[in-house]
Amino acid sequence: MIRNKTDFFYTKSDLFIILYISAYFLNESERWENMYSSLFSLAFLILTIAAPKHRYVVFIFFLVMSSYFIFEKYPRVSNHSTLILFVNFYLFISLLSKLFTKTYKVIISNNDFLVLRWTLIIVYFFTGFHKLNYDFLFSDNSCANWYHTKLLFNITNNIIKPYPDFIYVISPFLVVVLEITESIGLMFRRTQLFALYSFILLHIYLSLGGFIDFAAVCISLMIAFIPAKNFQKYQHYFSQNIDILFVKIDRIYFYVMCVTCIGLIILIERTFNIIQASNHRIIIFISGLLFIANLVFLSWYFLKKIFTDRIFVWESENLFFKIPFQVYSFIALLIFQGSQNYLGLSTAGTFSMFSNLRTEGGSSNHLILKDNPLEIFEFQKDLVYIESIKPPYYQLNYTTNNIKNSVIPRLVFEEYLYNLSQMNISNVDIILEYRNKKLLVKNILNNSNWTPNTLNFKHKYLYFRKIYLSNNVPCVW
Numbered sequence: 234m235i236r237n238k239t240d241f242f243y244t245k246s247d248l249f250i251i252l253y254i255s256a257y258f259l260n261e262s263e264r265w266e267n268m269y270s271s272l273f274s275l276a277f278l279i280l281t282i283a284a285p286k287h288r289y290v291v292f293i294f295f296l297v298m299s300s301y302f303i304f305e306k307y308p309r310v311s312n313h314s315t316l317i318l319f320v321n322f323y324l325f326i327s328l329l330s331k332l333f334t335k336t337y338k339v340i341i342s343n344n345d346f347l348v349l350r351w352t353l354i355i356v357y358f359f360t361g362f363h364k365l366n367y368d369f370l371f372s373d374n375s376c377a378n379w380y381h382t383k384l385l386f387n388i389t390n391n392i393i394k395p396y397p398d399f400i401y402v403i404s405p406f407l408v409v410v411l412e413i414t415e416s417i418g419l420m421f422r423r424t425q426l427f428a429l430y431s432f433i434l435l436h437i438y439l440s441l442g443g444f445i446d447f448a449a450v451c452i453s454l455m456i457a458f459i460p461a462k463n464f465q466k467y468q469h470y471f472s473q474n475i476d477i478l479f480v481k482i483d484r485i486y487f488y489v490m491c492v493t494c495i496g497l498i499i500l501i502e503r504t505f506n507i508i509q510a511s512n513h514r515i516i517i518f519i520s521g522l523l524f525i526a527n528l529v530f531l532s533w534y535f536l537k538k539i540f541t542d543r544i545f546v547w548e549s550e551n552l553f554f555k556i557p558f559q560v561y562s563f564i565a566l567l568i569f570q571g572s573q574n575y576l577g578l579s580t581a582g583t584f585s586m587f588s589n590l591r592t593e594g595g596s597s598n599h600l601i602l603k604d605n606p607l608e609i610f611e612f613q614k615d616l617v618y619i620e621s622i623k624p625p626y627y628q629l630n631y632t633t634n635n636i637k638n639s640v641i642p643r644l645v646f647e648e649y650l651y652n653l654s655q656m657n658i659s660n661v662d663i664i665l666e667y668r669n670k671k672l673l674v675k676n677i678l679n680n681s682n683w684t685p686n687t688l689n690f691k692h693k694y695l696y697f698r699k700i701y702l703s704n705n706v707p708c709v710w
Contacts, residue, residue, distance in 0.1 A: 242468045242471070243485055244340070245459060245461065249346075250289075251488075252452065255488070255489060257450075258278050259446045262495075262500065263443075297325065299317065303317060307694075308694055309696060313447045319352075327559075344560065346457040348559075348560050353458075357412055358416040360588070361410075361413035363583075363599075364377075364405070365413070366588070366590050366591070368589035368706040369409070370600075372706070374708055378405065379708040380442055381400070381404070387443065387515065415428040422546065425547070426546055429455055432451065440521040441521040442521065443517035444521075449524070462548065463548070467534075471483065475487060484531055491530075495527070498520065570584070574592045575608065576608060576609055577610035577613045587710055589707075590706070591702075594640075594700070595608075595614050598704075613697075616641065618665060620665060623661070636649070639700070641700065644692060644695060647684070650685075651687075651692070654678045661677050661678050662674070
């Protein structure tokens with residue numbers, strides 16, 4: 234295995250790998266729900282620092298194992314977990330192909346960084362485009378304003394509006410303008426660096442409310458935008474030693490050590506409830522504050538240089554010329570994933586988090602795609618209204634939680650019935666409304682028109698959030 238010639242400095246590939254694995258650890262340690270995946274991510278984070286000569290082999294194993302843990306629950310995972318899974322698949326195939334080439338250089342190549350740049354651009358664009366809807370921009374339920382209240386609620390345990398009223402009027406528009414225009418700005422040399430500054434500031438604010446996992450993933454992908462010449466000029470900075478309790482460690486070691494401490498602090502607090510006497514959300518704010526402080530310390534030299542030298546433009550890396558075929562195919566995959574809401578497929582896991590977007594029922598609250606002109610699949614229009622169930626099995630899984638008097642896709646309803654049938658329940662009667670007809674279906678679990686014998690690809694890999702057909706769509710992730 235051949236590393237970069239500068240064995241004493243972190244390469245651009247090294248920095249990306251370390252920040253990327255750190256992001257996955259922060260994602261898994263947010264709640265420590267899966268102890269195996271959380272400890273695994275911690276172990277690989279330590280290994281990637283402690284074994285620099287084998288860093289790329291460790292990274293390949295990390296890609297495999299982290300993909301396994303995410304795919305085990307996919308698509309019922311967070312949007313940034315979906316993003317990690319897609320990036321993992323691409324990087325695994327890319328690194329594996331390099332492993333068997335004659336040069337045997339297992340590194341993150343320029344083409345790989347090109348893919349990562351386009352990945353971040355597409356994700357940011359869709360997060361803004363999905364928010365271009367009536368309920369995000371004009372309703373009292375806008376997720377933009379919900380977050381302001383949530384941030385103070387985490388700190389005080391009280392519902393407080395921290396800003397003047399005009400902030401609540403303009404902030405939804407500012408978010409949409411930022412995410413759409415700055416995602417486009419990432420594509421061009423004169424605006425790319427300013428766009429990165431804008432997104433980093435947005436992530437800092439969101440981190441205070443508990444979104445450090447998403448911030449860490451996106452910031453790791455931002456490494457792909459750093460021009461190679463600029464990185465080589467300043468790469469010695471990351472290897473500079475600092476004194477910590479009479480022990481000298483470099484800045485990257487210190488960053489990883491602090492990330493590890495954040496995860497462990499969350500684990501200790503959630504286990505022993507040391508500081509959360511009455512407010513069980515303060516640890517979210519504390520972890521966000523620690524993450525920001527750690528990030529600022531890592532990049533302090535560059536922050537000072539930006540202010541003193543007023544750096545707003547750099548020689549950006551290629552985005553448009555001599556793009557390999559595999560880059561186009563991955564871009565197409567990401568665009569398809571982000572477009573599913575409008576195609577009539579999934580409504581969750583499509584980078585539409587906290588967007589107030591509604592596309593079900595044959596119409597949409599989107600300001601541009603109001604009549605769903607791109608909808609070619611019927612899954613979001615094939616809906617079932619549940620009036621009553623006897624016995625009252627109203628809570629079963631993520632999609633059928635409190636489904637009484639709710640509208641759900643027929644596909645989800647079939648999954649619900651299948652799961653009931655696997656519980657060896659003898660008889661279930663349901664009153665429902667389907668295609669404008671009110672039906673009483675007795676012993677529905679034995680009715681093959683409604684209860685499938687097995688779950689197929691559609692049931693497993695289409696993911697729907699709760700449906701709100703009326704106005705004022707609430708803020709959900």
